[in-house]
Amino acid sequence: MKIVKLSYLSLVVALALTGCGTSKVVTYNVDKLPLKNAKISDDQLKRWSHLDILSDTIPGMSVDRAYAELLKDKKGVKVIVGIVDSGVDIEHEDLKSVVWTNAKEIAGNGIDDDNNGYIDDIHGWNFLGDITKERLEYERIAMDKTLADDATYQKAKGMVDKKISESSEAKSQIEQTLTAVKGADETLKKHLGKDVYTVEDVNAISSTDASIARAQNIMKQMLSYGLPVVDLLKEIQKELDDATSYETHINKNYRAILGDNPRDINDKKYGNNNVIGPDKKEALHGTHVAGIVAQGRYNNLGGDGVASNNVEILTVRAVPDGDEYDKDIALGIRYAVDNGAKVINGSFGKSFSPQKQWVFDAIKYAESKDVLIVHAAGNDAKDIDVEDNYPNDSEDKVTEIADNLITIGALNFEYGTSIVANFSNYGALNVDVFAPGVKIYATTPNNEYQYLQGTSMAAPNAAGVAALIRSYYPDLTASQVKHILMNSGTAINTAVQVGGPKGDKKPFASLSKSGKIVNAYTALQMAEKMSKKK
Numbered sequence: 001m002k003i004v005k006l007s008y009l010s011l012v013v014a015l016a017l018t019g020c021g022t023s024k025v026v027t028y029n030v031d032k033l034p035l036k037n038a039k040i041s042d043d044q045l046k047r048w049s050h051l052d053i054l055s056d057t058i059p060g061m062s063v064d065r066a067y068a069e070l071l072k073d074k075k076g077v078k079v080i081v082g083i084v085d086s087g088v089d090i091e092h093e094d095l096k097s098v099v100w101t102n103a104k105e106i107a108g109n110g111i112d113d114d115n116n117g118y119i120d121d122i123h124g125w126n127f128l129g130d131i132t133k134e135r136l137e138y139e140r141i142a143m144d145k146t147l148a149d150d151a152t153y154q155k156a157k158g159m160v161d162k163k164i165s166e167s168s169e170a171k172s173q174i175e176q177t178l179t180a181v182k183g184a185d186e187t188l189k190k191h192l193g194k195d196v197y198t199v200e201d202v203n204a205i206s207s208t209d210a211s212i213a214r215a216q217n218i219m220k221q222m223l224s225y226g227l228p229v230v231d232l233l234k235e236i237q238k239e240l241d242d243a244t245s246y247e248t249h250i251n252k253n254y255r256a257i258l259g260d261n262p263r264d265i266n267d268k269k270y271g272n273n274n275v276i277g278p279d280k281k282e283a284l285h286g287t288h289v290a291g292i293v294a295q296g297r298y299n300n301l302g303g304d305g306v307a308s309n310n311v312e313i314l315t316v317r318a319v320p321d322g323d324e325y326d327k328d329i330a331l332g333i334r335y336a337v338d339n340g341a342k343v344i345n346g347s348f349g350k351s352f353s354p355q356k357q358w359v360f361d362a363i364k365y366a367e368s369k370d371v372l373i374v375h376a377a378g379n380d381a382k383d384i385d386v387e388d389n390y391p392n393d394s395e396d397k398v399t400e401i402a403d404n405l406i407t408i409g410a411l412n413f414e415y416g417t418s419i420v421a422n423f424s425n426y427g428a429l430n431v432d433v434f435a436p437g438v439k440i441y442a443t444t445p446n447n448e449y450q451y452l453q454g455t456s457m458a459a460p461n462a463a464g465v466a467a468l469i470r471s472y473y474p475d476l477t478a479s480q481v482k483h484i485l486m487n488s489g490t491a492i493n494t495a496v497q498v499g500g501p502k503g504d505k506k507p508f509a510s511l512s513k514s515g516k517i518v519n520a521y522t523a524l525q526m527a528e529k530m531s532k533k534k
Contacts, residue, residue, distance in 0.1 A: 082336030306464025381499020410437025489516030
């Protein structure tokens with residue numbers, strides 16, 4: 001049931017600072033907005049990030065309202081959005097019409113027609129080749145102390161040593177569990193006289209035999225997980241295999257199959273043009289991110305994209321299952337910039353960055369070419385003004401090296417004290433603004449659609465709004481678009497729950513530089529005013 005009163009739908013005029021001076025802009029006042037008591041419907045949940053916080057009492061980005069009231073009679077220009085991620089299913093029914101094609105390259109001729117160093121890069125480039133899995137950065141550092149200074153190496157090694165110890169303890173516990181469950185299973189099969197039995201069979205056992213009673217208690221607990229015995233044993237074995245394989249994993253050089261030198265930024269000729277990757281299922285993350293930006297609107301397929309009418313998706317595959325290499329990110333950003341991207345989405349991050357200067361240089365290069373980079377804040381529920389989170393745009397967490405990177409925290413669909421996603425990182429200096437990131441419905445490989453969540457989903461929601469601005473107001477710079485997203489957003493002036501102990505509330509205004517949530521409607525209004533002043 002909608003309980004928003006008409007008086008709350010009025011807009012107020014406020015002053016908002018932009019990157020190039022002051023201008024009047026209409027913004028939302030939600031200080032007296034009542035909470036939504038009715039449960040969010042399935043239809044609303046599938047596209048909640050497009051809804052309007054005032055009329056729907058859901059903290060969406062007012063995308064629908066922007067299209068209906070501000071864009072219906074306007075025509076924008078095409079904007080290329082770079083998706084630096086795990087790969088994108090460019091064959092997906094709801095994405096194939098918006099996939100970028102390199103007009104300077106002739107498909108399949110085995111020649112680098114545009115002389116950019118990448119042969120047959122028709123729809124982007126895959127810097128990972130056939131790699132899907134990778135170590136975390138601290139694991140790579142712990143296995144090679146030359147990658148970092150001694151303090152960083154000792155920190156990384158301490159983390160690995162702790163994980164090895166935990167894996168060893170877990171392995172011992174799982175082995176004991178597996179032995180106990182197998183023994184109990186054999187005892188009950190013999191007692192019941194059948195190989196397949198149910199939880200009801202186990203509950204009905206009445207025996208004074210201590211071994212049977214013990215087996216009964218074990219299997220009561222195990223069967224309470226809702227799995228048949230055969231599947232239960234498989235799951236326990238899988239956990240044991242995972243615990244056993246950790247030391248093999250941390251010592252494995254997954255990178256070797258690429259044949260490049262990951263410590264040489266000038267060694268650029270590696271990877272291939274398969275932007276989906278060797279296994280389409282592994283492109284789930286990147287396909288979902290791309291869909292948030294660009295899946296079709298109102299086409300009776302899955303969810304709706306924020307900027308689908310006016311974007312092309314350029315794929316850079318650079319993020320494996322594990323931590324990305326700084327080299328791949330730096331070259332991936334440069335590749336997207338050189339091929340015309342005006343917005344780049346980066347839904348990835350890590351706590352160690354041994355070659356962070358390469359990424360800093362790539363960010364500055366993008367700034368020199370007027371390209372906006374939209375980056376996810378991370379999902380560790382930590383204050384990244386204090387904790388390390390890469391890539392970022394500041395060497396000291398205070399002074400920015402460039403003005404073209406915007407960092408996005410994640411919102412929940414519940415307006416009120418739970419508006420911030422419980423996993424989202426935050427930071428009064430190093431997170432710029434928040435956008436929807438919980439239960440976002442978008443494309444996944446093989447013509448499927450799923451709900452996923454993370455700041456990985458919040459970033460492309462914001463990137464979609466950035467693409468709308470760059471489409472309809474192409475005269476505005478990347479820096480101006482960044483500040484529009486921050487300054488035109490909806491301010492939340494209450495204390496909210498953040499990750500950690502329940503009841504750990506902080507003023508929303510202290511969680512990001514802007515203290516606001518992205519709003520497409522007011523962002524486009526501000527863009528209009530700024531564009532007219534040029």
